[in-house]
Amino acid sequence: MPRGKSENSRNGARTGLRRVAEIAGVSTATVSRAMNNPDVVSPELRERIASVVKSVGWVPHGAARALATRRAGAIGAVFPTLSHGDFARAIEGLQQEAAKHGFTLLLACSEYSADLEFEQVRKFVERGVDAVLLVGELHHPELAGFLSRHKVPCRNMFFYSPATHGQSIGPDNHKALYRLTNYLVGLGHRRFGVLAQDVATNDRARARIQGIRDALAEHGLAVRPEHFVIGKWTIREGRELFRRILRQAPRPTAVICGNGYLAVGAMLESQAMGIKVPEELSIAGYDDIEIMQELPIPITTVRVQSQEVGRRAAECLIDMVEGREIAIAFECEAEIVIRASSGPAPAA
Amino acid sequence: MPRGKSENSRNGARTGLRRVAEIAGVSTATVSRAMNNPDVVSPELRERIASVVKSVGWVPHGAARALATRRAGAIGAVFPTLSHGDFARAIEGLQQEAAKHGFTLLLACSEYSADLEFEQVRKFVERGVDAVLLVGELHHPELAGFLSRHKVPCRNMFFYSPATHGQSIGPDNHKALYRLTNYLVGLGHRRFGVLAQDVATNDRARARIQGIRDALAEHGLAVRPEHFVIGKWTIREGRELFRRILRQAPRPTAVICGNGYLAVGAMLESQAMGIKVPEELSIAGYDDIEIMQELPIPITTVRVQSQEVGRRAAECLIDMVEGREIAIAFECEAEIVIRASSGPAPAA
DNA sequence: TTGTAAGCGTTATCAT
DNA sequence: ATGATAACGCTTACAA
Numbered sequence: 001m002p003r004g005k006s007e008n009s010r011n012g013a014r015t016g017l018r019r020v021a022e023i024a025g026v027s028t029a030t031v032s033r034a035m036n037n038p039d040v041v042s043p044e045l046r047e048r049i050a051s052v053v054k055s056v057g058w059v060p061h062g063a064a065r066a067l068a069t070r071r072a073g074a075i076g077a078v079f080p081t082l083s084h085g086d087f088a089r090a091i092e093g094l095q096q097e098a099a100k101h102g103f104t105l106l107l108a109c110s111e112y113s114a115d116l117e118f119e120q121v122r123k124f125v126e127r128g129v130d131a132v133l134l135v136g137e138l139h140h141p142e143l144a145g146f147l148s149r150h151k152v153p154c155r156n157m158f159f160y161s162p163a164t165h166g167q168s169i170g171p172d173n174h175k176a177l178y179r180l181t182n183y184l185v186g187l188g189h190r191r192f193g194v195l196a197q198d199v200a201t202n203d204r205a206r207a208r209i210q211g212i213r214d215a216l217a218e219h220g221l222a223v224r225p226e227h228f229v230i231g232k233w234t235i236r237e238g239r240e241l242f243r244r245i246l247r248q249a250p251r252p253t254a255v256i257c258g259n260g261y262l263a264v265g266a267m268l269e270s271q272a273m274g275i276k277v278p279e280e281l282s283i284a285g286y287d288d289i290e291i292m293q294e295l296p297i298p299i300t301t302v303r304v305q306s307q308e309v310g311r312r313a314a315e316c317l318i319d320m321v322e323g324r325e326i327a328i329a330f331e332c333e334a335e336i337v338i339r340a341s342s343g344p345a346p347a348a
Numbered sequence: 349m350p351r352g353k354s355e356n357s358r359n360g361a362r363t364g365l366r367r368v369a370e371i372a373g374v375s376t377a378t379v380s381r382a383m384n385n386p387d388v389v390s391p392e393l394r395e396r397i398a399s400v401v402k403s404v405g406w407v408p409h410g411a412a413r414a415l416a417t418r419r420a421g422a423i424g425a426v427f428p429t430l431s432h433g434d435f436a437r438a439i440e441g442l443q444q445e446a447a448k449h450g451f452t453l454l455l456a457c458s459e460y461s462a463d464l465e466f467e468q469v470r471k472f473v474e475r476g477v478d479a480v481l482l483v484g485e486l487h488h489p490e491l492a493g494f495l496s497r498h499k500v501p502c503r504n505m506f507f508y509s510p511a512t513h514g515q516s517i518g519p520d521n522h523k524a525l526y527r528l529t530n531y532l533v534g535l536g537h538r539r540f541g542v543l544a545q546d547v548a549t550n551d552r553a554r555a556r557i558q559g560i561r562d563a564l565a566e567h568g569l570a571v572r573p574e575h576f577v578i579g580k581w582t583i584r585e586g587r588e589l590f591r592r593i594l595r596q597a598p599r600p601t602a603v604i605c606g607n608g609y610l611a612v613g614a615m616l617e618s619q620a621m622g623i624k625v626p627e628e629l630s631i632a633g634y635d636d637i638e639i640m641q642e643l644p645i646p647i648t649t650v651r652v653q654s655q656e657v658g659r660r661a662a663e664c665l666i667d668m669v670e671g672r673e674i675a676i677a678f679e680c681e682a683e684i685v686i687r688a689s690s691g692p693a694p695a696a
Numbered sequence: 697t698t699g700t701a702a703g704c705g706t707t708a709t710c711a712t
Numbered sequence: 713a714t715g716a717t718a719a720c721g722c723t724t725a726c727a728a
Binding site: 378388389414417 | 697699701703706
Binding site for chain 1: 405407408409410411412414415420422429430431432433436437439440443444447452453454455456457468470471472473474475476497498582583584587609612613616619620638639642643644
């Protein structure tokens with residue numbers, strides 16, 4: 001790209017940093033220092049440079065800096081979807097924390113497909129992100145290798161299990177539903193219905209289901225196949241699935257939903273069907289979307305501080321990138337919020 | 349950064365492109381061409397290079413490319429918040445469209461603050477984004493100047509008015525509420541309540557309110573001050589504000605909410621208060637979040653294809669960046685969806 | 697069609 | 713504390 005070498009190159013100084021240096025009557029190195037390492041530059045120069053920068057309106061060129069530094073100051077995150085309250089809040093947390101440390105957030109969407117996720121991650125690496133954040137622990141088989149080959153640190157969000165401690169930041173999905181189920185068993189429930197999301201692409205959902213099963217098994221109980229249904233996580237789907245389960249006699253006395261939207265759907269449908277909640281039937285969910293506590297019968301659920309998940313995840317990765325000690329807790333609290341939708345099992 | 353110049357520079361070829369070139373026995377230029385402009389390279393070379401790229405696992409260095417090209421292949425978008433169904437869907441649209449054209453989406457959050465928005469935009473420009481996308485038309489006074497000085501194209505989303513045609517992609521908020529209001533007037537309503545968001549930082553909300561006022565004025569009507577309230581756009585706030593309005597006698601016979609969450613709150617509170625909807629009172633909202641159509645009394649509202657807004661906005665900007673003719677419609681449809689929450693005004 | 701090499705705007709090493 | 717200057721890894725004008 002040999003452009004005349006006339007105006008622009010070593011001499012001409014049409015360009016940002018060089019221009020500033022020339023006007024301020026210092027070297028480019030000094031300008032660079034004044035920006036990135038101010039205390040090593042004498043106060044007078046520092047000030048002079050600052051004023052030139054302002055008057056010229058110079059904005060440093062990120063790509064050039066990234067090239068010279070070999071650090072992009074960016075972290076990439078891939079979410080299955082953004083249309084989910086919990087993810088949205090996590091992104092806000094991520095974004096805030098990233099910004100706080102001068103990092104930019106790059107965002108992509110996998111639509112619950114491991115292939116697409118891998119694709120997005122490749123793009124991120126190509127863009128030079130310093131680290132990658134994913135949701136869950138279930139990824140494309142080549143993903144881990146690819147990332148480590150390119151020395152790009154990566155952590156998972158919204159998942160925690162002791163077995164993979166350190167790899168993920170989030171709630172222990174299994175434990176949360178194990179506890180929630182135990183709470184319901186303690187209320188006398190013996191027949192459970194479960195509305196779950198597709199587990200093939202969603203390891204959080206799978207962990208939750210396993211938590212339910214494990215808790216029940218300890219009491220010699222299990223979910224009957226006809227009381228276990230799987231679908232998408234919309235409110236409408238929640239209604240539909242709920243209705244399907246309730247057609248099966250004997251009816252369950254408690255319905256656990258793998259997701260907030262499903263729970264809202266179940267609740268709305270229960271009311272449409274004239275079922276008394278919690279007298280005849282208890283309903284519990286997961287997530288804490290606002291509507292759950294505002295419905296006429298507020299829904300018992302598991303609350304995760306999603307924004308905190310995002311914040312911590314960003315912090316963790318930035319610590320790694322900057323070679324600091326990791327100073328976060330990997331497991332995030334999953335609080336069981338008991339509301340009016342759950343109560344003692346009806347007398348047999 | 350003179351590193352020994354031993355291994356690494358002109359000769360050593362430890363680096364990506366250079367390494368590939370060496371192994372394939374071609375020049376760096378050819379490799380570059382093979383990647384970016386394949387048809388100009390002979391098939392055999394193209395293939396040889398491709399196989400080397402694969403075997404070496406080379407991933408091009410985005411920053412270097414950006415530096416050489418002076419194009420980052422990225423567009424930055426700043427949203428007031430991400431925790432809003434409509435914005436989330438717009439982001440999905442944006443992201444998909446951007447990806448389709450090989451662009452990356454950079455995301456930030458302004459928290460409804462013009463200052464913060466400007467800050468975020470500065471960061472984006474520094475990062476070298478090729479274009480910027482914002483929400484609404486109300487920005488920091490220096491924003492436009494800054495952007496044009498740096499020659500970064502910018503468009504607004506979720507706003508349309510004939511006066512600024514071409515600057516924004518979205519629905520005509522004013523027109524939408526003008527029409528919605530006329531529809532209600534046509535049902536015989538004369539006393540209107542309005543639940544709105546803070547207009548100081550939200551020009552969409554302001555346009556919507558103005559649409560209501562203008563429609564009413566044409567019938568010689570106006571919203572009484574005590575029937576006009578402003579607040580945040582949460583469900584809880586909707587309940588609160590609704591209750592406040594309904595304390596004022598004479599009660600309005602129709603309540604218009606500037607936002608879906610407010611409308612849901614109003615609806616829930618109306619039921620809690622034992623008000624018959626729509627017999628005694630009609631409720632209408634804006635946005636189309638799923639819950640609105642699933643509640644026992646579905647809520648009349650204005651539906652905007654938010655994902656389409658994002659998609660078109662991205663398309664528009666990418667067209668601009670790549671010097672193409674802009675091939676999108678700036679105004680997005682705002683469909684009035686009539687549901688059970690609205691009906692004829694009660695007989696006086 | 698392919699090669700050569702300058703240059704994109706910073707940073708950081710080394711010398712002063 | 714400052715200056716001179718070689719990289720950083722890629723693209724592209726120009727020559728062959």
